[in-house]
Amino acid sequence: MSNRIGVLVMSYGTPQSMDDIEAYYTHIRRGHAPTPELLEELRGRYEAIVGGVFPLRENTDRQVATLQDKLEQVAPGRYVCYQGLKHAHPLIEEGVQAMAADGIKQAIGIVLAPHYSVMSVGSYLKRAKEQASELGIEFTGVESYHLHPKLVAALTERVTDGLQKLADTVRAEKNHAEGVKTKVLFSAHSLPEKIREMNDPYEKQLLETSEAVAQAAGVKDWQFTWQSAGRTREPWLGPDILETFRTLREEGYEAALVAPIGFVSDHLEVLYDLDIEAKAFTAELGMSMERIAMLNSDPYYMEALADSIAEAAANLGNA
């Protein structure tokens, strides 16, 4: 029996190794193995970004450890963090089982993704809640923290730094920086269009974060766009970022700063889809492009998580 509160820190999960990619992809596809073409395509993208440990694994491990330290500072001995991944080990259910084995009776779930969608955060929380209830653990979840002032501050700092970096790149690539039409593009993972019929808050929350960060950074010329749509036949939310770059070029834009606010870590969608794929695409269009640094274990981000956890703790009964 433990009177500490368990904190289940949830993230998407990434393969353990190159040989594990097929099992990982099969899990994402709810048990349906990918075709050889799809598998090769995904393997190629990982090969381009992985130099040993898969970056998302390293980043998630460090985020969980840093959050534990932060919680220890603000409330010594009160919280103990566990990791739970959507598509890799330790799975969400395994994280909850680890809590039960340690005698944890009350738990809070939080996802390393600031915006709520029933298809993303909603499904993480549902799995955690079900396992907790089976094991007799009282559970409450943090649904979103997309307007937390410290999250907004951390992103604002990165947009400001990113614009500086972009200006340097523009100067190097075009020999001038004056009068170069520049757009700030906020982006997030696309989802199937059907979320619109579900009244899902995902789009609205993403726009709210974009608006808050643009305002705090003093950015007037910005827009939101989707990225990394799935390879399925159903329609996904658009426009896709590559299409957006093409439109911007037609409108006379020569430079763009990408701010992937729907993600918090360096991983495939950032290191491949933006840094390799989008970068090559913009180069071909003759546009300069940079992206903001990801939050990873940023101290402000860790504080935003710790605050959200402390707030959620108020929903738990007195143990």
Ligand SMILES: CC1=C(CCC(=O)O)c2cc3nc(cc4[nH]c(cc5[nH]c(cc1n2)c(C)c5CCC(=O)O)c(CCC(=O)O)c4C)C(CCC(=O)O)=C3C
């Ligand atoms: C909303 C959302 C987030 C952000 C919120 C959150 O973080 O939860 C996110 C993050 C991530 N998605 C990731 C990886 C993948 N997602 C895929 C496929 C899919 N993603 C979806 C949604 C999301 N995904 C959906 C609806 C699918 C279709 C299949 C399904 O209905 O589930 C596929 C299959 C191939 C492909 O389509 O590319 C892969 C490999 C990685 C890990 C990267 C790494 O390992 O470095 C991360 C952080």
Ligand SMILES: [Fe+2]
């Ligand atoms: Fe995904």
